[in-house]
Amino acid sequence: MSDTIATASPNGAPKVSPITEAVIRIAGNSQDGIQAIGGFLARLAGRSAQEVMTFMTIPSTISGGPSIFQVRIGSGEVLSAGDEADVLLAFYQHSYEDHIGSLKKNGIVLFDSDHVQPRPEWQSAYHHVGVPISSLTVEAIGGTAKDKGKNIYALGLVARMFDLNVPRLEKLVAERFTGKDPSVVKNALAAFHAGYAYSLGNVLETFRFVDSASRGGQQVVMNGNEALGYGLIAAGVRFGAGYPITPWSDVMELLRRELPKYGGTFVQCEDEIAAISMALGASYAGRVAVTGSSGPGISLKMEALGWAVMAEMPLVIVDVQRGGPSTGMPTRVEQSDLNIACFGGHGDSPRVVLAPASVEDCFYTAIEAVNLARQYSVPVIILTDQGVATRIEAFLEPDLEKVCQDISPDFAPVPDHKPYDLSAPDGVTHHIPPGTRIESGKYPVVTGLEHDELGHPTGAPKLHLQMNAKRRKKLQALAVGLRTPKIYGPPEGNVLLVGWGSTQGPIREAVDRARAGGDSVSALHLRHLCPLPPGLENIFSGFNRVFVVEMNDEGLYGYGQLAAILRARYCDAKIQGLNKTDGLTWKVKEILDRVRAALAAGRGQR
């Protein structure tokens, strides 16, 4: 971890210390543009072949309210946004008081002395650096700007403190304001340079990141919602329909803006039900479409999801999870939609559920979802969450020429067609899109009623049995083809931490930290949640304890949602849950503390 930071040099003279990583927390109000500072830092790291991960909170109020952006930059691997900050940049008294606790001991608090009155009792524990950021910004860019631009001024201060690459930052700032009045770019750069030129006289030490090894290509920097949206486009999706809801809205806004360039369309619908219905209509028309939402909207889509299972219509459904139930905590993270994703709806309705583990994985999971939906004629749910949706990561640029696929429908006439052919291997059948001529003159009906092989309604007991089996078997066949996930750490040992979705980073970092301390801990991360990949029972058998780390409640019977599924599936009593629902992503220390407590309590011991 970043132990090298903030060890004051003994002689009191400023010096430049090499560091491998730093965690910077910026705290202010949501309209101050603190996300922009974090974004610049993250993007700069990406361009410098560094790893980066961010974490942000935004208030669910319409405008204003306290907000933070934390960015962790590393020359080596960065798995989480960091438990404690090395530097806290505080714009207001509340930012200072609320977040000083997240600063590590002897960390640097850089505060706007126009707004923050430092507390004497904290002076010895943290290194305080006051800069009249607000007034100096006004001085730098003129009287009317007031609060505008102080974020860029602060970026200049940070750039100075960390000896960041100034030409690259200037370019990023200029790019950000491209298309606006040239005076905006000029002002921003003036604020940046003023901040950079400010003498950090009482900072005892400045820092320089050691160069990181080349990553074998250029990096792109984006958040999970962007990666997901672009992944869908790369996968060939050209139609989508949705209804605004936080935090899914970003994905629909991106698709609405981008799809027309490819001849595609995204429709903002009157409601969630219309959205999934319209997407299903477009899928039926020949090209798998997407809809999406967050918790409450997903609940509304369930009847139509059941239709997609029954009618065997491919569809991609994105669920950017947030705190629930009901309106819950719209801007907070939670993984409590696993049950509705796997089991939501009425009747026996097998579907596919995938959960990307990182921002990069959002891109590739979108493509996998499209391909599975098409291959198995089934709805596929992608479970992301507010954490991965809004955090920024740098990842190796995909080879788009190779990755992008054309999934245009084929309208070549066919001699005959049974949409629900019971003799199809593994029960896998595919629809032919309207526009296709069928020479036998027998045309299919695609339906939500139980049906015969041509899609005509039936109440025959035998057919319902056969069709239920067909819909089940194809997903069993899919499961057989999945790869058993790799274990992070040794394949046998004392403790196995099982996670899914966006928690992969902090769990792996917990494993690293525990192993560095001599503990026997490994991790298993599941991306395929329904159906589960094969071979998990063998993995579990290699460990004394299995803890499923999830951001959801322990439930009525004491296990989280994935833990309950795994216990039901493998009947293994050593599978236990480590759960939380505070609306925040897991901290590494939190995971380790919880594991220690569970071990001490003897949970899951045979």
Add this chain to the structure above:
Amino acid sequence: MPPAIERKPLTKKEVAADHPTWCPGCGDFSVLALYFKLIEKRKMWHEKITTIAGIGCSSRFPYFVQAHGVHFIHGRALPFATGISLSRPDLHVFVFGGDGDAFSIGGNHFNHAARKNVKLTYVVMDNWVYGLTKKQTSPTSPLGFKSKTDQWGAVDYPINPMKQAIAAGATFVARTTSSNPNHVLQTMEAAMDHDGFGFVECLSECVEFYEGAFDAANPRKGGVFREVPKDHDPADELAAYRLAGAEFPGYFGIFYRAGKPTKNAKEAGINQAAMDKVRGLKDWQILQKNFERMK
């Protein structure tokens, strides 16, 4: 695809599929027969027609038509059909349903499909009662109608489909009755030829649960079939609204017709402008441009 000239118009035999499950005497038979006739008359081919429906007696429609068809969930046939219409300008998209589907569970979709002016033809077979579930009050049941859910007679004011369609911004609003086959055919044809959301309310008697509901509109039952007055201007929204307010049996024909650009055309325009800016680039190259900005 073989050239269309080689193909003969489809006969009823070629477009009829399952025998309808409707009760003998149901008004829906007439609408189905006239749909077949429309397909024959306008030389539409199996593969170019999509017949979409939600849930209800009349929504069984797609099973009886030998063409690509979809039986979707209750009330949501319009958004489903919108997905087809916006993706596939080469298809004729027909949606059939009943009054419960259109004005109750799917009421909001009706308003929005109308205001968006999606290119499709929507025929609502209105029988003023829930038939499939055996005689409950429908949103068009008149006051006082005795049903299993209103044993003492319906108390809620009924929806006036014509008024609602006009108010919602539908660009083609017409009314017909299954007891007048020629008029049904002519109205469906005009709706199909309309470039936009073509809405037809077709009174269609439920002989089982609301026998005689539309006798007043049927000359063979002593009623009067009154066409929209010759001097009515379908472009006049207020006049159309006044026609819609006439006492039952009211008028039959085209109440309202407006030539507004469709959503299909507007989206195509947006796409054309967007594609012009990336002309000559392959899809992956367009995406690459976004990725360059994220480096």
